Amino acid sequence: MHNKSISELAHGLRTGEFTSVELTRVHLDRIASHNPTLNCLVSVCEEGALQEAELADRRLRAGDVGQLAGIPIVHKDIFCTDGVKTSCGSRMLDNFIAPYDAHVVSRLKQAGVVMLGKANMDEFAMGSSNENSFYGPVHNPWQAGAVPGGSSGGSAAAVAARLCVAATGTDTGGSIRQPAAFCGITGLKPTYGRVSRYGMVAFASSLDQGGPMARSAADAAALLQVMAGFDGRDSTSAEQPVPDYSATLNDDLKGLRIGVPKEYLGEGLEAAIADSIQAALGEFVRQGAELVDISLPNTHLGVPTYYVVAPAECSSNLSRFDGVRYGYRCSEPRDLEDLYKRSRGEGFGAEVKRRIMIGTYALSAGYYDAYYLKAQKIRHLISDDFRAAFEQVDVIMGPTAPSTAFGIGEKSADPVTMYLSDIYTIAVNLAGLPGMSVPVRPVNGMPVGLQLIGNYFQEARLLNVAHQLQQATNWHSATPAGFE
Amino acid sequence: MQWETVIGLEIHAQLATRSKIFSGASTAFGAEPNTQACTIDLGLPGVLPVLNQEAVRMAITFGVAIQAEIAPRSVFARKNYFYPDLPKGYQISQFELPIVGKGRVEIELEDGTLKPVGVTRAHLEEDAGKSLHEDFHGMTGVDLNRAGTPLLEIVSEPDMRSAKEAVAYAKKIHQIVQYLGICDGNMQEGSFRCDANVSVRPKGGPLGTRAELKNLNSFRFLERAINIEVERQIDLIEGGGAVVQETRLYDADKDETRSMRSKEEANDYRYFPDPDLLPVELDAGLIESVRAGMPELPDAKRARFARDYGLSSYDAAVLTASKGLADYFELAAKVAGDAKLAANWVMGEFSGALNQAGLALEQSPVSAEQLGGMLLRIVDNTISGKIAKQVFEAMWAGEGSADRIIEARGLKQITDSGAIEAVVDAVLQANPEQVANYRNADEQKRPKMLGFFVGQVMKQSKGKANPQQVNELLLKKL
Numbered sequence: 001m002h003n004k005s006i007s008e009l010a011h012g013l014r015t016g017e018f019t020s021v022e023l024t025r026v027h028l029d030r031i032a033s034h035n036p037t038l039n040c041l042v043s044v045c046e047e048g049a050l051q052e053a054e055l056a057d058r059r060l061r062a063g064d065v066g067q068l069a070g071i072p073i074v075h076k077d078i079f080c081t082d083g084v085k086t087s088c089g090s091r092m093l094d095n096f097i098a099p100y101d102a103h104v105v106s107r108l109k110q111a112g113v114v115m116l117g118k119a120n121m122d123e124f125a126m127g128s129s130n131e132n133s134f135y136g137p138v139h140n141p142w143q144a145g146a147v148p149g150g151s152s153g154g155s156a157a158a159v160a161a162r163l164c165v166a167a168t169g170t171d172t173g174g175s176i177r178q179p180a181a182f183c184g185i186t187g188l189k190p191t192y193g194r195v196s197r198y199g200m201v202a203f204a205s206s207l208d209q210g211g212p213m214a215r216s217a218a219d220a221a222a223l224l225q226v227m228a229g230f231d232g233r234d235s236t237s238a239e240q241p242v243p244d245y246s247a248t249l250n251d252d253l254k255g256l257r258i259g260v261p262k263e264y265l266g267e268g269l270e271a272a273i274a275d276s277i278q279a280a281l282g283e284f285v286r287q288g289a290e291l292v293d294i295s296l297p298n299t300h301l302g303v304p305t306y307y308v309v310a311p312a313e314c315s316s317n318l319s320r321f322d323g324v325r326y327g328y329r330c331s332e333p334r335d336l337e338d339l340y341k342r343s344r345g346e347g348f349g350a351e352v353k354r355r356i357m358i359g360t361y362a363l364s365a366g367y368y369d370a371y372y373l374k375a376q377k378i379r380h381l382i383s384d385d386f387r388a389a390f391e392q393v394d395v396i397m398g399p400t401a402p403s404t405a406f407g408i409g410e411k412s413a414d415p416v417t418m419y420l421s422d423i424y425t426i427a428v429n430l431a432g433l434p435g436m437s438v439p440v441r442p443v444n445g446m447p448v449g450l451q452l453i454g455n456y457f458q459e460a461r462l463l464n465v466a467h468q469l470q471q472a473t474n475w476h477s478a479t480p481a482g483f484e
Numbered sequence: 485m486q487w488e489t490v491i492g493l494e495i496h497a498q499l500a501t502r503s504k505i506f507s508g509a510s511t512a513f514g515a516e517p518n519t520q521a522c523t524i525d526l527g528l529p530g531v532l533p534v535l536n537q538e539a540v541r542m543a544i545t546f547g548v549a550i551q552a553e554i555a556p557r558s559v560f561a562r563k564n565y566f567y568p569d570l571p572k573g574y575q576i577s578q579f580e581l582p583i584v585g586k587g588r589v590e591i592e593l594e595d596g597t598l599k600p601v602g603v604t605r606a607h608l609e610e611d612a613g614k615s616l617h618e619d620f621h622g623m624t625g626v627d628l629n630r631a632g633t634p635l636l637e638i639v640s641e642p643d644m645r646s647a648k649e650a651v652a653y654a655k656k657i658h659q660i661v662q663y664l665g666i667c668d669g670n671m672q673e674g675s676f677r678c679d680a681n682v683s684v685r686p687k688g689g690p691l692g693t694r695a696e697l698k699n700l701n702s703f704r705f706l707e708r709a710i711n712i713e714v715e716r717q718i719d720l721i722e723g724g725g726a727v728v729q730e731t732r733l734y735d736a737d738k739d740e741t742r743s744m745r746s747k748e749e750a751n752d753y754r755y756f757p758d759p760d761l762l763p764v765e766l767d768a769g770l771i772e773s774v775r776a777g778m779p780e781l782p783d784a785k786r787a788r789f790a791r792d793y794g795l796s797s798y799d800a801a802v803l804t805a806s807k808g809l810a811d812y813f814e815l816a817a818k819v820a821g822d823a824k825l826a827a828n829w830v831m832g833e834f835s836g837a838l839n840q841a842g843l844a845l846e847q848s849p850v851s852a853e854q855l856g857g858m859l860l861r862i863v864d865n866t867i868s869g870k871i872a873k874q875v876f877e878a879m880w881a882g883e884g885s886a887d888r889i890i891e892a893r894g895l896k897q898i899t900d901s902g903a904i905e906a907v908v909d910a911v912l913q914a915n916p917e918q919v920a921n922y923r924n925a926d927e928q929k930r931p932k933m934l935g936f937f938v939g940q941v942m943k944q945s946k947g948k949a950n951p952q953q954v955n956e957l958l959l960k961k962l
């Protein structure tokens with residue numbers, strides 16, 4: 001049952017082949033056996049999940065034909081959930097229970113999904129390996145001891161290990177796509193503004209975007225269908241109609257122009273990964289697509305620009321965690337300054353503190369123009385690269401990450417090397433474009449992700465292209481050993 | 485050495501929106517602590533600000549009133565600092581691109597001349613909460629009801645040259661925001677707060693170093709604080725010292741200003757555009773619709789009162805000091821059909837009664853219609869001005885309309901010449917000696933002596949005889 005797609009599960013639930021309670025129990029059992037080793041969930045909501053499953057079964061019996069009714073998923077622990085702890089992977093919020101649901105959570109709840117639990121993540125979504133979690137690292141289901149990627153590492157690992165049907169994630173610089181690539185699943189970061197950020201703990205507000213993580217493009221489409229749409233509570237939410245993402249999945253790709261940026265297939269990319277990407281591109285050519293060599297000349301500026309903009313915003317966004325109203329508070333503060341210093345010093349992990357320091361510096365009087373303002377200008381140049389490219393092509397493709405999943409501890413001592421693992425994903429966030437990662441031919445038994453980048457609000461096109469690949473190949477349905 | 489004072493003011497006017505600037509929580513004053521702070525005001529994780537469009541409209545209204553440039557595009561920025569009553573660790577304000585640009589107002593100096601004062605800018609921002617240091621035994625309580633209340637910060641040019649000018653400017657802004665209905669102007673409750681930047685320089689010289697004065701919660705304190713600060717600065721410089729740039733707190737009890745923090749201790753606020761809010765893009769249509777719907781402003785109303793009602797410039801200024809009083813006067817004048825009479829009564833008896841009772845205009849027991857109705861009875865000779873005072877007192881005491889009081893108390897003026905003549909005859913008959921004296925007196929003394937007979941007649945008639953008729957009859961018979 002745990003290997004079925006959402007449409008198969010929806011069919012089974014509607015026809016009474018099995019119930020949501022049964023489906024939920026299967027997943028809860030899998031969580032019980034595998035989560036202790038994977039550490040991909042930080043909260044498991046057994047009781048709540050079974051209640052939601054019962055409710056879903058009643059709705060199904062009453063003729064509720066919503067595709068997600070009764071489907072068990074997990075939420076990244078960055079999404080606020082009414083009554084269930086939202087830790088954001090941090091000691092700072094280890095005791096925080098929000099009195100509200102994030103927009104994404106309430107939309108999915110209304111659609112009848114069952115929340116199995118909350119997924120581990122890098123603290124405040126800052127990281128590319130899920131090693132920066134207060135709750136410890138997550139193991140990659142494909143290889144114990146390897147990272148699942150980050151920051152949505154818990155979500156990716158849980159989906160890959162079949163502990164849930166699908167999951168939510170967030171992506172600020174690659175946090176959906178890179179773990180999707182490392183864990184061999186399908187992840188989509190929508191256009192900035194496509195999915196409301198309300199109730200999603202902010203890391204870098206101008207870059208953060210929630211999206212689906214699933215085992216196929218078709219499943220991701222079903223989730224996005226519910227997650228996307230205007231929300232008046234988020235001023236940056238787009239008032240754009242939401243198309244039927246499933247309706248265009250089967251469009252053929254004849255004449256599709258695929259841009260292949262030379263900057264994405266050059267130095268720094270493992271040769272075997274380049275081969276996997278070429279193999280996938282070859283499949284698209286077989287389906288009638290056309291490859292176009294393009295250039296995104298400012299690609300090399302993506303990582304430095306991101307590491308000014310994102311820390312600057314995070315340094316301000318994380319100021320609210322001050323030990324005054326909620327969250328971690330140090331014991332016996334001597335005075336106000338001591339309260340601030342120790343609550344924040346003890347409540348935040350090293351990477352979070354590093355980024356707050358970088359961001360505070362970048363915004364300081366005398367440095368603002370040289371760093372923040374300059375970075376904003378480069379951001380425009382990066383967007384312009386994409387704008388020019390999309391005048392020639394329909395989608396852009398390249399690798400999601402320069403390597404396959406690395407070992408836990410391998411890069412954690414060197415932040416800059418770690419930052420470079422997001423080299424291909426970051427520009428998409430800076431430009432606000434939709435991006436996706438889908439599994440292609442593995443290298444040495446480890447998953448490899450193909451990144452698809454679309455023009456603004458072209459999620460339907462990305463899902464369509466990814467689905468066509470998945471119809472013709474079976475890379476996406478590979479299951480890690482021990483989790484079949 | 486002749487010293488010149490240079491003053492600029494920063495005024496925070498709390499906008500009279502029903503809900504907060506970035507959340508739906510109520511802005512009502514005086515509720516139990518932390519009962520009017522929603523998840524957004526509390527700065528809980530993941531919540532987001534949504535701009536209250538009414539606050540934007542109010543800011544535009546102010547901009548139009550001071551003939552300012554309204555920015556077609558303005559940007560909210562974050563001002564970052566830590567304080568327990570600042571829930572997010574930053575205040576959402578406007579920094580580089582404020583909604584209202586350069587404008588100006590005119591203030592009237594003591595000699596009656598008009599002086600323009602420049603407004604540098606006015607921007608929208610959210611208020612912080614309140615830290616309560618009493619009642620918590622060595623701890624600080626935080627009330628976040630006020631957090632997120634919309635403010636319009638109005639920054640003037642350093643155009644004022646005396647405390648009196650500063651007060652005139654502050655009063656002018658106070659009057660304008662109240663006229664526009666965008667601020668209740670209540671200084672005690674903190675709806676209208678002034679900070680003053682004060683420096684001194686040798687007359688005509690370059691600008692001196694300024695001190696910023698805070699905690700000036702009345703016009704009187706504003707004037708007082710500036711004057712003692714100017715004295716302090718002059719003494720300091722003349723004693724060989726130098727003014728340092730700092731923030732100083734005015735202590736009304738001790739009547740002194742004292743240092744709060746120096747420039748070195750000032751925060752680096754690390755302003756940057758708030759990524760949670762889009763730039764405010766105003767289309768010309770909105771600005772035009774605000775312009776078209778502008779109420780009459782104080783200066784225009786004052787000029788119209790002087791022109792249309794034939795009032796003196798002073799009377800027109802008094803009556804237009806607040807929009808409420810001006811409206812009250814206009815309604816009373818309309819009902820009475822005599823503007824001058826209405827002006828005298830509104831500024832005289834009516835304002836006096838309010839003052840004595842310590843009431844605000846809105847709390848007056850006598851409505852403008854009621855007052856006008858009474859004045860109408862003076863105009864149509866039903867009662868005299870003197871009797872009117874009795875009627876007014878009765879109305880104030882809640883005895884109903886003037887007509888009802890006049891009827892109930894039998895205060896109707898006697899205009900029947902036969903009846904008045906009978907009283908006149910009786911008075912003359914009862915005072916033969918005074919009649920003889922009058923007749924023997926020369927023309928110059930007679931008017932004064934006539935007063936005696938008028939007084940007697942009025943007394944006999946219990947004040948109800950028409951004074952003009954009494955005069956005429958007495959002159960005829962004497």
